[in-house]
Amino acid sequence: MGSPSDHRDAPDRRDLIKRAAALGLVSVPAMGFLSACATGGGGGGGQGQAPVGEKTGKNPLGVKEGVPLEAFIFKGGLGDEYAKDAEADFKAVYKAEVKHTGTQQIGPKLTPRFAGGNPPDIIDNSGADHLDMNKLSTQGQLQDLTALLDAPSIDDPAKKVRDTIHPSTVEKGRHGDAFDVLYYAFTVYGTWYSKKLMDDRGWAYPKTFDEMVALCGEIKKAGIAPWTYAGKYPYYVHFNLFAQIAKIGGMEKWIAIDNLEPNAWTSNDAVRQTVEHYEELAAKGCFLEGSKGLTHIQSQTAWNKGKAVFLPNGSWVENEAAPTTPADFGMSVGALFDGGAGDAMPHGTLRAEPSEPYIVAAKGKNPVGGMEMLRIMLSRKHAQNFATKVKSLTCVLGATEGMTLSPGLSSASQAFEAAGDNIVSLQLQEWYPALTDDKIGGLTGQLLAGELKAADWIKRAQAEADKVAKDSSVTKFTRTA
Structure with missing residues (x-):
C-alpha cells in the first residue's frame, strides 16, 4: 500500500528487463526504484450533470475552465507535496481553485461523503484507513478512467496515456471490464x-x-x-x-x-x-x-x-x-x-508492482477535472518530481532515465534488474x-x-x-x- 498499496492481475512479463530500463529501474550505462495501501473498483460516468468544456488538442478530456477541483490525498510515506505541485499546474491551466486535503484518514472522512453523494473529485486512496474500493466500484461510485487512458499524453500528443505507463498498471486497475483505479507509484x-x-x-x-x-x-x-x-x-x-x-x-x-x-x-x-x-x-x-x-x-x-x-x-x-x-x-x-x-x-x-491507488469519484462535482489532474501527474515533469521528492518510482515509463537515484531507490532498481522476469504480483x-x-x-x-x-x-x-x-x-x- 505507499504501503499496502500495491495489487492486481499479473502483468505480461515479456521483455521485463527492457521495461525495467524504460521505467528507469535500470539506467544506461549506470544503475540509476505507504503507511499502508489499498484496493480497486467499478465504473460510473459521473459526467452527466458535471460541467464539461470544449475538447481541444490541449484539453482532450474537455475540462470546464474555472470549475473548482477537490483533492483528498493520503499524507503518509509519500507525503502530499508532489500532489500539490500537480494541483498548481491544474490551477494555472484551467484557472480553477483546487481545494486540497492531506490526511491519513481517507476512509473515516470520506465514507459519509460518498454515502451522502458529495465525494471529492480525486482521491489518493491509500493508508490503513483507506476506502473499500471494491464496494465503491460495485456501487458505481468510481469513474471509469478509460477516457484518460485513451487521451493523448502531455509529453507526446502522438502517444496515448496508456502507451506511456507500465502495462501492469492497466491490468491492476481493472474491476471486471472497467478501468477505474490508477496506481500511480511502482513499488518494490x-x-x-x-x-x-x-x-x-x-x-x-x-x-x-x-x-x-x-x-x-x-x-x-x-x-x-x-x-x-x-x-x-x-x-x-x-x-x-x-x-x-x-x-x-x-x-x-x-x-x-x-x-x-x-x-x-x-x-x-x-x-x-x-x-x-x-x-x-x-x-x-x-x-x-x-x-x-x-x-x-x-x-x-x-x-x-x-x-x-x-x-x-x-x-x-x-x-x-x-x-x-x-x-x-x-x-x-x-x-x-x-x-x-x-x-x-x-x-x-x-515482489514488485504498481501501488498508490488514485480514484476519481463518478458522482463528484468535477470528475473530468479529476481525470485531467491524473493526466498532469502522468507527465514526465511530475513523474520526475515524484521520484525526486519521495524517492519512489511512478508508473510512467522511462521517467527517471538519466536521474541520480537515492540509495534505496538505486538498490531496488538493481534488485528489479536481477529478478528479470521472476516477478511476483499479488492481488x-x-x-x-x-x-x-x-x-x-x-x-x-x-x-x-x-x-x-x-x-x-x-x-x-x-x-x-x-x-x-x-x-x-x-x-x-x-x-x-
Missing part, C-alpha cells in the same frame, strides 16, 4: 537493511531460510535484534510472507489463494514451509522486544537507530523513514529467500483487505509474538478465506495469470 517490496551495518559487521544478506536463521543467531550474539516490524499493523509482514509463498510454491498456487479457492492455503506446502519459518524466527527470539506494540513509524525508527537489522516493507520506506535515517545508512533491499531446491521460482525472485491484499489486514493480520501478529503455532495459523487463515468466499455480500474477483 522486500527485506530492507542498512548496507553500512551489514558491511561493518561482515554480514552477508542471506539467500535461504536456513541462512537467515543462522545469521539471526550471529546478530543476536552482537546484541542486536535481527528483525522488527509494525506490530500494530502486522499485515506489513504480509508484503514478504505472501510473496514468499508465491516464490516457493509458484504463481499458479498463489493465484488459487487470490481466487479464494477451497483448500488453497491448507493444500499448498509452500504455505506450511513459509509460516513455519516465521514461527521458528519467533521461537528463537529473532524479533525486537516490544515490536508487537510498534507502529510502522516506530519500527522504522528503531531500525534506523540500529536496534534491528531487517525490516519488511515497500520502497516508500526510504521517504517515510527519512527524518530518522542516518546519512551513511545505505538503505538497501533484498530479494525473497530460497526455501529449498524444490522452489517453483529461482533465487532473486522479487489478495487489494481485493480483500478486511481478510488480509484484519483477520489474517491478527493471526500473523499472534504468530510473531509466539502465541500461535504455524499449523493453527494455516488452518485459521483458510477458515477466514472460506468465510469470505461464502459471503454473498463481498464482491469476488478472479485472475488467471
